[in-house]
Amino acid sequence: MLEKKYDHKLVEESKYSKWLEAGYFKSGVRGSEPFCIVIPPPNVTGRLHLGHAWDTTLQDIIIRYKRMDGFDALWVPGMDHAGIATQAKVDGKLREEGLEPRSMDREDWLKHAWSWKEEYAKNIREQWGVMGHSLDYSKERFTLDEGLSKAVSTIFMKLYERGLIYRGERIINWDPAAKTALSNEEVIYKEVKGNLYHIKYYFENSDEYITIATTRPETIFGDVGVAVNPDDERYKNIVGKKVLVPFINRVVPIVADDYVEADFGTGMLKVTPAHDQNDFEVGRRHNLENLLCINDDGAMNDLAADFSGMDRFECREKLVEMIKDKHLEKIEEITHSIGHSERSNAIVEPFLSKQWFVKMDHLAQQVLDFQNTEDKVNFVPKRFEKTLTQWMENVHDWCISRQLWWGHRIPAWYKGDDVVVSVECPGEGYVQDEDVLDTWFSSALWPYSTLGWPDNLDEKYFPNNCLVTGYDIIFFWVSRMIFTSLEFTEKKPFNDVLIHGLIRDKQGRKMSKSLGNGVDPMDVIEEYGTDSLRFFLATSSAPGQDLRYDEEKVAATWNFINKIWNASRFVLLEESEEKELSISDKWILHKMNLTIEKVRKHMEKYEFNIVGTELNNFIWNDFCDWYIELSKVERNNKILRLVLTNILKMLHPFMPYVTEEIYQKLDSDTESIMISEYPKKTKEFAFPKEYLELEEIKDVIVKIRNIKSELEIPKGFGIINNLENSEIINKNKEIFEKLLKCEMVNESNLDKCEVTFGRGSVVVCYEAEEDNNKIEKLVQEKEKLEQSISKREKLLANEKYVANAPKEIVEMDREKLKIEKQKLADIIKEIK
RNA sequence: GGAUGAUUAGCUCAGUUGGUUAGAGUGCUACGUUGACAUCGUAGAGGUCACUGGUUCGAGUCCAGUAUCGUCCACCA
Numbered sequence: 020m021l022e023k024k025y026d027h028k029l030v031e032e033s034k035y036s037k038w039l040e041a042g043y044f045k046s047g048v049r050g051s052e053p054f055c056i057v058i059p060p061p062n063v064t065g066r067l068h069l070g071h072a073w074d075t076t077l078q079d080i081i082i083r084y085k086r087m088d089g090f091d092a093l094w095v096p097g098m099d100h101a102g103i104a105t106q107a108k109v110d111g112k113l114r115e116e117g118l119e120p121r122s123m124d125r126e127d128w129l130k131h132a133w134s135w136k137e138e139y140a141k142n143i144r145e146q147w148g149v150m151g152h153s154l155d156y157s158k159e160r161f162t163l164d165e166g167l168s169k170a171v172s173t174i175f176m177k178l179y180e181r182g183l184i185y186r187g188e189r190i191i192n193w194d195p196a197a198k199t200a201l202s203n204e205e206v207i208y209k210e211v212k213g214n215l216y217h218i219k220y221y222f223e224n225s226d227e228y229i230t231i232a233t234t235r236p237e238t239i240f241g242d243v244g245v246a247v248n249p250d251d252e253r254y255k256n257i258v259g260k261k262v263l264v265p266f267i268n269r270v271v272p273i274v275a276d277d278y279v280e281a282d283f284g285t286g287m288l289k290v291t292p293a294h295d296q297n298d299f300e301v302g303r304r305h306n307l308e309n310l311l312c313i314n315d316d317g318a319m320n321d322l323a324a325d326f327s328g329m330d331r332f333e334c335r336e337k338l339v340e341m342i343k344d345k346h347l348e349k350i351e352e353i354t355h356s357i358g359h360s361e362r363s364n365a366i367v368e369p370f371l372s373k374q375w376f377v378k379m380d381h382l383a384q385q386v387l388d389f390q391n392t393e394d395k396v397n398f399v400p401k402r403f404e405k406t407l408t409q410w411m412e413n414v415h416d417w418c419i420s421r422q423l424w425w426g427h428r429i430p431a432w433y434k435g436d437d438v439v440v441s442v443e444c445p446g447e448g449y450v451q452d453e454d455v456l457d458t459w460f461s462s463a464l465w466p467y468s469t470l471g472w473p474d475n476l477d478e479k480y481f482p483n484n485c486l487v488t489g490y491d492i493i494f495f496w497v498s499r500m501i502f503t504s505l506e507f508t509e510k511k512p513f514n515d516v517l518i519h520g521l522i523r524d525k526q527g528r529k530m531s532k533s534l535g536n537g538v539d540p541m542d543v544i545e546e547y548g549t550d551s552l553r554f555f556l557a558t559s560s561a562p563g564q565d566l567r568y569d570e571e572k573v574a575a576t577w578n579f580i581n582k583i584w585n586a587s588r589f590v591l592l593e594e595s596e597e598k599e600l601s602i603s604d605k606w607i608l609h610k611m612n613l614t615i616e617k618v619r620k621h622m623e624k625y626e627f628n629i630v631g632t633e634l635n636n637f638i639w640n641d642f643c644d645w646y647i648e649l650s651k652v653e654r655n656n657k658i659l660r661l662v663l664t665n666i667l668k669m670l671h672p673f674m675p676y677v678t679e680e681i682y683q684k685l686d687s688d689t690e691s692i693m694i695s696e697y698p699k700k701t702k703e704f705a706f707p708k709e710y711l712e713l714e715e716i717k718d719v720i721v722k723i724r725n726i727k728s729e730l731e732i733p734k735g736f737g738i739i740n741n742l743e744n745s746e747i748i749n750k751n752k753e754i755f756e757k758l759l760k761c762e763m764v765n766e767s768n769l770d771k772c773e774v775t776f777g778r779g780s781v782v783v784c785y786e787a788e789e790d791n792n793k794i795e796k797l798v799q800e801k802e803k804l805e806q807s808i809s810k811r812e813k814l815l816a817n818e819k820y821v822a823n824a825p826k827e828i829v830e831m832d833r834e835k836l837k838i839e840k841q842k843l844a845d846i847i848k849e850i851k
Numbered sequence: 852g853g854a855u856g857a858u859u860a861g862c863u864c865a866g867u868u869g870g871u872u873a874g875a876g877u878g879c880u881a882c883g884u885u886g887a888c889a890u891c892g893u894a895g896a897g898g899u900c901a902c903u904g905g906u907u908c909g910a911g912u913c914c915a916g917u918a919u920c921g922u923c924c925a926c927c928a
Contacts, residue, residue, distance in 0.1 A: 024890085208926095215928085233928060246928095279928080288928050297928080355927055402855080406923085409854060413924075490855095491923080520856090520922095525863090527921085559876095561865070564856085565921090569863060575876060578890050589887035628865070632875065644892080651886070721894095728882075728894045760885065807872075819908040828870055835871070 020591060021684060025584035027548025027577070031676040035148050043693050044153045046093035046480075054090040055480035056082055057466050058154065059488050059496070060162060062101035063139040064108050067146045069530065069568060070489070070522045072540040073556045077519060077627070078487045079152045080557055083672035084622050085484075086153070087697035093480050095469050096147065096154040098140055100163045102458040103197055103205075103362045106425040109135050125424055132425050136161075149541065151549050151675045153693065160469040162461040163427070170468035171461050172430045172442045174507060179440045183378045183506075184419075186431070186438065188309075190296045191418050193370035195317030196363035199422040200374050202457055203415065204495055206358040206367050213355055215284065216339060217348040220245060220262040223270060229254075229262060230348050232284030234355060235294075237335040239264050240312035240323045242271055244290040246301055249275035251286050265346040266338065267324060274305045293371040309371050315422075317368060331368070375420040375429060375454075382502040383411040389505055396501060396511050399625050400563040403490060403518045407501075410494045419457045426455030463499035466512035476508070483513040490518050490563065517625045520565035527567055538568055550674035551576040557673055558631025579635065580677055583666070586643050587681045589650075590659045597657065602751070603649035604658045605706035606713035610641050611662055612705060615698045618669050631673070638666055645717065652757045660685055665698040716751055719776045720758050723783060726774055727759075729796065736785035737764040739771070748781055775842060797850050804843045811836045 022029070038044065046055075056078050061071055078094060086092035109132045110120040120128055140161070147154060160167060178184040192201040216236050219228040231245060242264045247254040258275045271290075278301055279288045292302030293311040302309060312322040319326045319334050326334040339347060358367035387408055389395060398404045420429060432439045432449040439445040461468070466486070470477045482504075488497060497516060504512035523529055524536040531537065543552050555573045560566040600608075614637040621629040642662060650659060664685060671678040671692050682692040689695065727736065738748065738761055748755060752763050767784035774781050811832055814820055821829055 021887090023888090025888095203924095208924095231928080235928085284928060291928095295928080297926095353927090406855075410924085413853090494923090529922095559864075564864090567863065569877090571877060572863070574890085579876095581890055582888065585888035585891085587887080592887075624867095626867090629867090632865075635875080643887085647887070648885095648892095724893065725895095731882090734883095757885090814908085817908055821908085823908055824870065831871060 021584065021588045021681070023588075025577075025581040025677070027550065027580075027677075030680045031151075031549055034676055034679055035151060038153070038691065038693060039148075039156075041691065043691060044094075044155050045157060046091055046155045048091075049694060050086070050089050050091035052090050053093065053479050053484075054082070054085040055093040055095070055470075055483045056485050056487065057095040057469050057483050058097055059486075060097045060099035060160075060462065060465065061143055062104055063098050063136045063143070063161075064101050064104045065139065067143060067540065069538050069540050069543075069556075072150060072552065073519060073522055073566065074487055074489065075147065075150065075152055076553045076556050077517065077625075078485075079150070079675075080553075080627060080672040081485060081487070081517075081625070082153055083675065083693060084697065086693065087668065087671065087695060089696070091479075092153075093158070094152070094154050095158045095160065096144075096152075096156060097160040097465070097469055098143060098162070099458060099462060100136070100161065100425060102421060102423055102426040102455065103194075103199060103201075104458075105132065105135065106423050107197060107362055109425070128424055136163075146541065149544060149549060150553070153675075158469070162458070162465075166471065166474075167461060167464070167468045168427055169474070170464050170472055171427045171456065173473045174464060174503060175430055175456070175460075176440055176442075177507060178377060183381065184375060185378060186373060186375050188371060188373050189376070189418070190293075190299045190369050191372050191374050192358060192360075193315065193368045193372065194360040194363055194365055195315065195368050196365035197360065197423070198315050200370075200372060200418055200420060201360060201367065202418050202459070204459075205361045207361050208356040208358050210354055211357045213353055213357070215351040215353045217285065217351065218265060218342070219346045219348055220265060220289075223261055223263060229257070229273075229287055230285045231287045231289050232351070233289055234353070235291075235335070236339055236342075237319065237323075237326075237331050238291045238294045238312060239289065239338075240267060240319070240326075241291040241293050241310040242269065242289050243292060243302060243307040243310055244271045244305065245273045246276045246279045246288045246290050246305075247273065247286060248279040248281045249277065251279075251281040253281075253286065265342050267322075272305075272307075274301075274307075276301050276304060295369050299371065311371055313368060313370070315370075317365070374418050375431070375456075377417040377419055379414040379416050382506060383414045385505050386411045386498065386502050389501075389511065394511065396516060397514060398516045398518060400518065403493060403516070403563065406490065406493050407498055410498055417457075419460050420452075420454040421457055422453070423455050426458065427461060428452070429454050429456060459495055459499060462496055463503045466500055467504060467508050472508065481508070482511050485515045485517060486513045487517045487519070489521060491521065493518070515625075518563050520560065520563060523565055523567045525567055525569055530568075543570075543573060547573045547577045548580075548676070550580055550677050553675075554579070554631065554673045557627040559628065561628055562625055579639070580674065582639060582643060583670070584677065584681070586638070586647060587663060587684070589647055590656075590663045591684060593654070593656045595656045595660050598655050600658070601653050601655065602709045602713055603646060603653065603754075604655050605709035607641065607646040607658065607662055608704035609706045609710035610637065611665060611698075612700045614641075615665065615669070615700045619697075619700075622672075627673075630669075634666070634669055634673075638670075642666065648758060649754065652753050667692060668695060668698050712747065715747060715776065715778070716754060719748070719774070719781065720755065722774050722776055723759055723761075723781070726772060726783060730772065730785075732783070732785040734760060735762070736783060737762045737767055737769070739764060739767060739782040739784055747778070773845060775838075775845065794850065797846055801843065801846050801850070804839055804846070808836065808839050808843065811839070 042048065058078065059074060061067060082092050082094045113120045113131060192203065192206045194201050213234050215232050215234055217230050217232050218236060219230055221228040245262055247258065257273050260273050261270050262273060264271055278297055290298045290301050290307060292299045292307055293309040310322060312320055313331055314320050317331050319329050319331060321327050323334060326338065360367055390404065390408060429452040430440055430442050431452040432441060432445050434449045439449065466483050467476055467481055470481050500512045504510060521529060528534060528536060540552060551573050554576045559572060614633060617633050618630050667678040667682050675693065679692050738755060756763060769784040769786055772783045774783060815832055
């Protein structure tokens with residue numbers, strides 16, 4: 020017997036370790052056809068947040084469903100070393116301990132980083148366990164483990180051999196705090212208030228000058244020219260002349276270049292090729308020198324003369340102050356967007372630097388071509404395929420080297436000008452590149468590197484069947500997995516991509532540390548249990564839509580589980596026995612069949628919100644409100660148990676714990692619900708005739724309850740049992756009496772009210788109280804009916820409608836019109 | 852500037868290829884402790900589907916445009 024009240028803590032306490040010990044999560048044991056999902060690896064930087072919980076819950080639902088449905092299900096766990104993010108955290112921790120990380124020995128530092136990793140990996144595994152995730156831990160991987168490192172260097176070398184990777188001097192985004200290059204995707208642009216300084220550049224040996232507007236006066240030390248638009252009439256005559264850079268008096272030429280917009284600022288641009296992407300290109304077109312004037316830590320270098328060693332922003336202020344009289348024309352306040360490092364939040368310095376890049380044109384084109392084939396990767400919802408192609412059409416080369424310690428060391432060796440790409444040292448005198456690869460480089464190989472590529476890829480599980488992730492990383496991650504996979508395995512990495520949105524707080528704001536509105540899934544679980552949280556996360560939004568976290572909805576889910584719990588208590592009151600099927604039994608079995616069919620259909624399409632609604636309706640409305648009530652008239656324990664069992668199975672992927680608990684109570688001989696068979700629709704349970712008949716009974720009961728409430732009929736009313744009543748009433752006397760709490764009588768002198776339904780009518784007799792509103796109510800209903808009738812008559816008079824609309828619909832309208840007319844006649848009679 | 856999503860009941864959201872009187876949860880109102888559940892039951896009120904046109908016998912759904920909010924990308928010397 021179950022406890023009187025559902026207690027999530029008690030129910031969820033020890034089940035996970037039992038499943039784990041029994042080996043239910045292991046792949047290659049049950050089922051034949053493979054079904055594989057590889058988890059998006061969380062960063063080993065901290066605790067899992069609600070977004071992770073959502074993402075992984077969806078995966079666990081899919082995996083549990085497939086496992087029960089006879090597949091050999093494999094869900095691969097794993098984590099990401101998260102280069103810059105983890106390095107920043109480890110450095111922070113070391114500094115707290117009074118150590119200066121950058122002056123440590125690289126190997127020593129790495130030891131600290133690995134112990135950090137072990138600690139956080141343990142936390143993450145614990146959280147997965149609390150959330151009930153059925154991951155096959157025997158296959159767990161880490162992006163920096165031996166096998167994955169081999170995959171990374173193999174890909175690097177192959178890309179190099181194929182000419183898809185190169186080393187070059189380019190303007191990259193430099194993080195002066197972390198002292199590393201960043202990819203464009205790691206730069207976050209924010210609107211900031213700033214100044215536009217209008218600065219005078221004098222001609223050589225002259226008092227005449229031109230005025231240039233710049234937001235970054237401190238970069239004048241890197242100035243090598245001034246550019247104007249070739250079509251700008253104002254400046255045509257000065258192109259080719261030379262001006263002096265303020266303060267340092269460097270002589271630089273005025274050049275004409277299309278990039279310059281005549282309308283912006285003064286229509287003149289100072290050219291600083293080493294600190295701006297566009298200037299770099301202008302400089303290249305006009306053979307200008309590249310002069311770096313800022314160091315890798317954001318301080319000015321020797322070119323800045325007196326300002327050498329000063330921070331770039333301090334230099335800006337001081338310099339403007341010093342040139343104020345002679346060179347500053349005015350300062351204009353503007354709002355512009357400034358790039359910040361995603362991790363350190365430092366203002367990014369565009370920086371000329373030698374880095375490794377992946378050449379993107381061929382790889383991106385390959386994705387575009389592949390997505391035009393029948394074999395393409397299917398996104399759910401489909402519209403995200405457009406997001407992918409849009410990205411692929413607008414890619415730029417990918418900067419993959421990072422000046423960090425935590426990551427895959429670049430397999431490149433240098434000796435003088437000689438560059439050799441190789442894992443092993445190619446010979447004496449060669450020195451390995453100090454840098455590591457962008458974290459996303461290893462993540463890009465995740466679907467196959469985790470399955471043994473390159474040495475022994477487990478082809479049974481590849482391509483993966485499904486990937487689940489948020490739309491925010493379609494480019495960073497999904498697209499990169501697709502192009503590396505197409506290029507190196509010659510297969511797509513996965514068949515389906517299920518995309519979900521972002522999780523937001525109750526006001527619809529993004530959850531973030533700075534707002535402090537984040538919710539720890541473990542806190543929610545403490546209060547409402549894993550099952551409630553999972554069901555809420557999986558069923559509260561449509562695929563691809565954002566989700567607002569709403570505690571009230573989690574609480575509502577708890578109530579739903581409590582309802583299931585109590586229904587189960589009712590079922591468990593008596594033992595099972597053989598019995599002939601009643602109309603109610605046949606009705607619920609047929610309805611169950613219909614539900615199984617719908618649930619399966621929507622499970623296959625990852626439409627868990629619809630599955631949730633279907634199950635909620637079936638369980639709460641059909642099973643609890645009707646079938647259990649009908650069971651109080653005539654009880655069939657075998658069917659009660661059978662339907663409940665199927666309900667539990669369909670719910671199990673969503674609520675693994677409570678379903679296991681009740682399942683074990685229903686049948687103590689069974690091993691576990693998680694390896695039981697997922698319900699299938701069967702002909703044996705198809706009873707369309709009885710189903711319709713009971714639907715009609717329900718309809719009559721609801722109509723009588725309706726009238727009862729409307730006319731304020733007190734308890735203990737009667738239904739007249741005579742030949743004029745439909746057969747349906749007489750045949751199911753007990754059902755009506757029990758569910759309506761009324762009596763079937765032969766005749767009565769009391770007030771009467773006729774209730775019509777599909778195939779007949781029934782007379783309710785009752786002791787009427789004075790009701791002055793009765794006539795008013797009837798008149799109201801009459802008006803409503805008349806309106807509806809006139810609308811329908813008009814519709815049916817429309818020849819085009821009758822000709823074009825489907826026959827069933829026209830027929831239905833005719834039928835309805837007939838019923839409405841009958842009702843109207845009844846009401847008119849009653850009013851009189 | 853480009854792309855994309857949202858706009859439906861007080862609130863949070865569903866609404867499949869156009870087709871009954873547009874649904875759910877929550878909240879609200881009235882009544883009710885009948886042999887699992889008051890964390891419950893029965894019934895009810897509540898919507899000009901953002902706006903303007905168009906296509907159609909028929910539009911929440913399709914097309915064009917407008918407005919408001921959000922997200923991503925690019926750019927801003």
